[in-house]
Amino acid sequence: xxxxxxxxxxxxxxxxxxxxxxxxxxxxxxxxxxxxxxxxxxxxxxxxxxxxxxxxxxxxxxxxxxxxxxxxxxxxxxxxxxxxxxxxxxxxxxxxxxxxxxxxxxxxxxxxxxxxxxxxxxxxxxxxxxxxxxxxxxxxxxxxxxxxxxxxxxxxxxxxxxxxxxxxxxxxxxxxxxxxxxxxxxxxxxxxxxxxxxxxxxxxxxxxxxxxxxxxxxxxxxxxxxxxxxxxxxxxxxxxxxxxxxxxxxxxxxxxxxxxxxxxxxxxxxxxxxxxxxxxxxxxxxxxxxxxxxxxxxxxxxxxxxxxxxxxxxxxxxxxxxxxxxxxxxxxxxxxxxxxxxxxxxxxxxxxxxxxxxxxxxxxxxxxxxxxxxxxxxxxxxxxxxxxxxxxxxxxxxxxxxxxxxxxxxxxxxxxxxxxxxxxxxxxxxxxxxxxxxxxxxxxxxxxxxxxxxxxxxxxxxxxxxxxxxxxxxxxxxxxxxxxxxxxxxxxxxxxxxxxxxxxxxxxxxxxxxxxxxxxxxxxxxxxxxxxxxxxxxxxxxxxxxxxxxxxxxxxxxxxxxxxxxxxxxxxxxxxxxxxxxxxxx
Numbered sequence: 001x002x003x004x005x006x007x008x009x010x011x012x013x014x015x016x017x018x019x020x021x022x023x024x025x026x027x028x029x030x031x032x033x034x035x036x037x038x039x040x041x042x043x044x045x046x047x048x049x050x051x052x053x054x055x056x057x058x059x060x061x062x063x064x065x066x067x068x069x070x071x072x073x074x075x076x077x078x079x080x081x082x083x084x085x086x087x088x089x090x091x092x093x094x095x096x097x098x099x100x101x102x103x104x105x106x107x108x109x110x111x112x113x114x115x116x117x118x119x120x121x122x123x124x125x126x127x128x129x130x131x132x133x134x135x136x137x138x139x140x141x142x143x144x145x146x147x148x149x150x151x152x153x154x155x156x157x158x159x160x161x162x163x164x165x166x167x168x169x170x171x172x173x174x175x176x177x178x179x180x181x182x183x184x185x186x187x188x189x190x191x192x193x194x195x196x197x198x199x200x201x202x203x204x205x206x207x208x209x210x211x212x213x214x215x216x217x218x219x220x221x222x223x224x225x226x227x228x229x230x231x232x233x234x235x236x237x238x239x240x241x242x243x244x245x246x247x248x249x250x251x252x253x254x255x256x257x258x259x260x261x262x263x264x265x266x267x268x269x270x271x272x273x274x275x276x277x278x279x280x281x282x283x284x285x286x287x288x289x290x291x292x293x294x295x296x297x298x299x300x301x302x303x304x305x306x307x308x309x310x311x312x313x314x315x316x317x318x319x320x321x322x323x324x325x326x327x328x329x330x331x332x333x334x335x336x337x338x339x340x341x342x343x344x345x346x347x348x349x350x351x352x353x354x355x356x357x358x359x360x361x362x363x364x365x366x367x368x369x370x371x372x373x374x375x376x377x378x379x380x381x382x383x384x385x386x387x388x389x390x391x392x393x394x395x396x397x398x399x400x401x402x403x404x405x406x407x408x409x410x411x412x413x414x415x416x417x418x419x420x421x422x423x424x425x426x427x428x429x430x431x432x433x434x435x436x437x438x439x440x441x442x443x444x445x446x447x448x449x450x451x452x453x454x455x456x457x458x459x460x461x462x463x464x465x466x467x468x469x470x471x472x473x474x475x476x477x478x479x480x481x482x483x484x485x486x487x488x489x490x491x492x493x494x495x496x497x498x499x500x501x502x503x504x505x506x507x508x509x510x511x512x513x514x515x516x517x518x519x520x521x522x523x524x525x526x527x528x529x530x531x532x533x534x535x536x537x538x539x540x541x542x543x544x545x546x547x548x549x550x551x552x553x554x555x556x557x558x559x560x561x562x563x564x565x566x567x568x569x570x571x572x573x574x575x576x577x578x579x580x581x582x583x584x585x586x
Contacts, residue, residue, distance in 0.1 A: 007361055014359045018546055019097070022107045024473065025356050027097060032360035033337045035372025038379040043255050044327035045384030048087070050258040051320045051458035053265055057392040058451045059132065059425075062400035066424045068296035069401065069409060070288025076397075077289055080390045082565055083321060085558045086534060087385065089541050089551060090324050091377050095334030096370065096549050099357035100325035102466065103473050104540045105533070112536070113474035119529045120319040120466045127233060127499035129456040134232030136425075136449035140442065144224035144426050148215040149179040150208045156201040163195055181225065184213045220417055224426045230503045237496045240457050244464075244492060250342045250485075251330035254461050261454040262388065268447035269395040275436060281401040284409060285394070318526025322533065323462035326469060334373045335360065342465065342485045356473065362548060370549060400424070403431045464492040531566035534559060 008014075014027040021027065064072055090101045097104070105112040152160065157176040165171070166188065170179045192209055196202040215221045226232075247253025288294075296302045329336035335358045360366040404415045404427070418427030425448060433441035468487035476482045538559045541551040551559065 007363060019359060019544060020107070023110045024103070024107050025477075027099075027357050027359045029361060030335065030338055030358040032335065032366040032369040032373075033332075035369050035376060038376035041331075041333065041376050041380040042384055044324060044331055044333075045087075045381045046262055046388070047254060047258050047327050047458060047462075048320070048324055049385050049388040050262050050454045051323070051462060052317065052389050053262070053392060053451045053454050057389065057396055058448060061393050062396050062428075063424055064296070064302060065397040065400045066404050066415075066418070066427075067302050068300040069405065070285050070397070071291065071294050071296050072302075073285060073288035073397070074290065074292045074294065076393060077390070078565065080386060080393070082558070082562045083317075083389075084381065084386045085555060086530070086537070086562050087321050087324050088378060088381060089537050089555065089559060090322060091328060091381065092374070092541055092549075092551070093537075093545070094325040094328055094336055095373050095377060096545065097357040097359055098329065098335035098337070098339045098354070100329065100466070100469055101322055101533075101537060101540070102325070102470055103356070104544070105536050106470070106474055108536070108540065108544070110474065113470055116319070116322075116533075117467060117470045119532070120322075120463055120470070121495075123318055123526045123529060124320075124459055124463045125495070125498050125502065127237065127456075127502055129452045129459060130233035130236050130499055131229055131503065133236050133449050133452035133456060134229045135226040136445055136452060137232050138226035138228055139224075139426060139429070140445040140449065142227050145181055145227055146183075146216060146219070146222045146224055147179050147181045148184075148212045148222055149177050150211045150215075151175065151177045152204060152208055156204040156208070159199050159201040160196075160205050163199070166192055178208065178212070180212045180216065184216050189213050219414070222417055222423075224418075224423050233503045234500045236453065236456060237460070237499050240453075240460050241493055241496045243457070244461055245489060248343060250461065250488065251327065254457065257457060258454060261450055261457075264450050265392065265447060265454065266388070268443055268450070269392060269399075272399060272432075272440065272444060272447070273395045275440060276402050276432065277395075277398045278402040280407045281398045281405070284401060284405070285398060318529045319466055319533075320459065320462050320526075321530070323466055326462070326465040328377075333377070334370070340484075342468070342488050356477075362546065367548070400428060403428045460492060460495055463495055464488045467491040527566055528570045531563065531570045534562045534566060538563065 008029040010030060012029045014021070014029055016026070019027055061076055093099070093101045093104050102112070102116050105116060154176065157171075157178075160178065161171065166180075168180050168182050168184070168188075170181070171177070172179070189209055193202075193206055196205055199205065243257065244250060244253065328334070329339050330341045332339075332341075338358050339354050360370065404411055404418075404424075406412055412431075415427065418424045429441050429444050432444055465488060468484050468491055471487055472482065472484045476487070538551075538556070541559075542556055545551075
């Protein structure tokens with residue numbers, strides 16, 4: 001240990017031999033604050049768990065279970081475990097410097113600033129959670145709107161387009177399909193037949209109309225849309241923005257809300273699980289956990305993008321994992337105590353926020369405090385993040401399997417009609433109602449809306465936090481006009497505006513009405529983001545931090561595994577689904 005004569009003074013720059021400052025001002029020396037018990041550290045990881053609920057837990061992993069059972073469930077467990085260790089390395093850097101991990105990346109190269117800014121904004125711009133929450137609320141209030149679709153041959157399709165189509169009809173030129181949304185009465189069908197007149201292709205078109213009506217009556221081959229989905233989605237975005245703007249200290253506002261929402265979700269999931277989960281589902285799940293390497297077959301229809309997205313969202317996913325730095329910084333853990341907090345420009349008192357971080361002398365007392373913080377952070381993150389995330393995935397996938405599969409591991413009759421988009425969620429709700437009544441169905445729908453609203457709140461907050469930190473530290477460090485708090489709210493409302501524009505555009509492109517499509521796009525992008533920053537994080541914590549506080553050999557191996565894990569599926573998605581799209585000209 002250093003002698004007293006060698007002990008650095010308060011606010012003395014940390015020398016490059018200790019931690020190189022490279023592209024940003026050097027860290028300054030301060031004493032490591034006293035550690036606190038892990039129970040008092042609970043909070044930041046609950047926020048991160050809240051971020052993960054509406055993506056992998058409620059949507060992607062139950063959807064994969066619906067399509068292929070528990071064949072791929074081993075990868076879910078590996079995904080959550082991998083994210084736990086990645087997140088702890090993100091926490092390590094922030095606890096010992098007070099800076100975010102992204103600021104650490106930017107010390108290595110100034111180019112990481114714009115790269116991480118784009119990687120933080122673009123994948124999360126797709127408002128899948130907003131449309132998903134809107135769908136849950138719409139289905140709860142108004143029920144689903146069924147849509148039947150039939151394909152016509154080229155001549156019949158062209159002839160039909162020359163006639164006046166009923167308002168309930170939409171056409172898809174690329175697939176030569178016609179769709180009817182809502183109920184079709186005998187009068188509706190007769191009126192449509194009459195409109196065809198003496199078209200040469202009227203016989204085939206009439207057959208198509210009869211097929212549409214038959215499918216609507218029998219409930220076969222339908223998709224289920226939500227009324228006023230865009231309106232509810234935009235209203236949800238604005239509501240979250242107002243809530244985040246109104247709280248004096250943004251972190252405190254988010255933490256209180258997320259504690260309540262995550263609590264509601266866990267309560268609903270446990271209650272539903274007690275009534276809905278069947279013993280054979282548990283057996284199938286346990287078998288899936290040990291079938292390492294098994295992949296869903298082609299008949300399941302699960303593309304590599306969906307699988308990559310599910311792995312990224314077996315936890316928070318993408319740049320959201322990096323927001324753990326911002327959460328513990330705002331909470332004041334470790335050296336983050338010296339940084340400052342984001343406050344509302346309307347109701348809060350502006351707090352000074354340091355743009356670069358601090359480090360502690362490596363004497364016996366400070367090292368003991370660091371070890372206390374590190375032990376507490378590991379326990380808190382395991383219980384608040386790992387247990388919460390994997391526990392919710394277990395409950396929700398077991399519920400999905402119990403609703404859609406029989407004891408022989410086969411889909412129940414009629415389940416295949418829920419095979420696209422978020423239809424499988426409405427399928428679960430329908431089966432729950434038929435077996436247990438309306439109250440469990442409403443509980444399931446309320447849980448779904450709460451889950452997606454929880455994620456929407458977390459995504460908007462975390463995206464704005466990360467973006468504001470990147471811009472302030474790297475581009476506006478000496479500009480007093482644009483504080484971190486002001487930048488936070490500029491990015492927050494910018495994201496809300498962009499999400500609203502995408503939802504409004506869905507009036508012209510129906511793809512953007514589908515929450516599962518938007519979530520899959522976001523998830524797959526974030527899988528690639530995780531592959532990239534896992535590599536940089538590995539270098540930062542093994543080569544830049546001093547040996548006494550750097551990554552341990554075991555965790556070093558685990559982070560190499562994280563790079564390989566996310567890298568493999570990212571490259572597979574690029575090779576199988578992205579590259580052919582561009583090489584074939586779309």
